[in-house]
Amino acid sequence: MTGKERIARRIAREFHDGFYVNLGIGLPTMIAGYVPAGIDVMFQSENGMLGVGEPPTDECADPDLINAGKQPVTELPGCSFFASEESFAMIRGGHMDMSILGAMQVDEQGNLANWTIPGKMVKGMGGAMDLVAGARRVIVAMEHQTKDGASRILKECTLPLTGQSVVHDIVTELCWIRVTAEGLVLTEVVEGMNVAEVQARTEAKLLVSPDLCVMTVDALV
């Protein structure tokens, strides 16, 4: 199992039946493939769709039916389409149970940076700033370190922010971290790794939950 798959499988276990969830582009999109049996989750795509289904075969791809990552998708029974201002009204209005996004940096205050690197990368925030400002629960799904081994979980973000104190949870291939008023609290660590090893890969100070447990990824059936 790859690190990304472990992250996706673990987060999928957080879904409750009846949840409306927005998945960010990239790693978060993978989570849709691991929804536990018996749990119905309605995925929203901010370009104007509720009830996003699996990817189609190439022959069935419809250019008028895409997700926010511009990938072709399919319709689930009961899906609906709407315009962008309506889509963001439901996001900003607090109707999404959960928003799961990737990140470049997260810090001890729950600040998130994921949209630009000044002087190097011009992409844009897309819907990320709206999602973190409006969703009831914001989960960051990302690999624990950069490709160069630098920590992505910092004392303080150095890149321009996407949102200030907006992140509720951080999930990586190594651990689950809850953002609290006291700081970042380690609640789960993967098998084969201990707290000191996770802290060694993390710039931010990690507090340890009294209920610390092993991060398991097997779907609850």
Next chain:
Amino acid sequence: MNKVVPTADDAVVDIAPGSTIMLGGFGLCGIPENLIAALVKRRITGLHTISNNMGVDGFGMGLMLEAGMIASHIGSYVGENRRLEALVLKGELDLTLIPQGTLAERIRAGGAGIPAFYVPTGLGTVVAEGKETRKIGDRTYVLEQALHADVALIKAWKGDRLGNLVYRKTARNFNPAMAAAAKVTIAEVEVLVEPGELDPDHIVTPGIYVNRIVVGAAYRKPIESKFIQSGGAL
């Protein structure tokens, strides 16, 4: 009343250099590709564009960029367009990136006679810099201004000669809001029908917002991203 113009070229013939133009679409989905092609033929310059994205290199608004027609752009995501990134980093194009929902609502407000409104989005980020903020209840909000345009170029699926429009699937996106926010709205459609053929209950954009309607001569509708994550995904 008949708002139908014969060709896309006729539809954009009087758009002036230096105009502010809204263009519908999300990525390459629901973009007015025939109107863009007609505009690119005219090579007018100094345009101020408002659109969620900027097409891709070689298609959609990317063609306008390559033809040197765009002076400034307001959008939310331009990550698929390397030429634009290079121009911005060199300081040759004035790019303003704003949150997608704020963009949509600023356009909606423009068409709805609302000059400004408060949102929580972007508080504590560069987006809020220089903007008025206000605490309402226990939360602080950022004041955002409405957006207007001289012209909106939009794309619908079906329309009638009165300008009533319906859209197809996720190709709706920014098109309906933009239809209301410009002085002149030009809609291209795949299918033109007679008034009465569209179910009035299904009309998304009422004809009052549309000044001209044209049937697109051909549609390429490229799919921008076929990349699909392993493990089953959206």
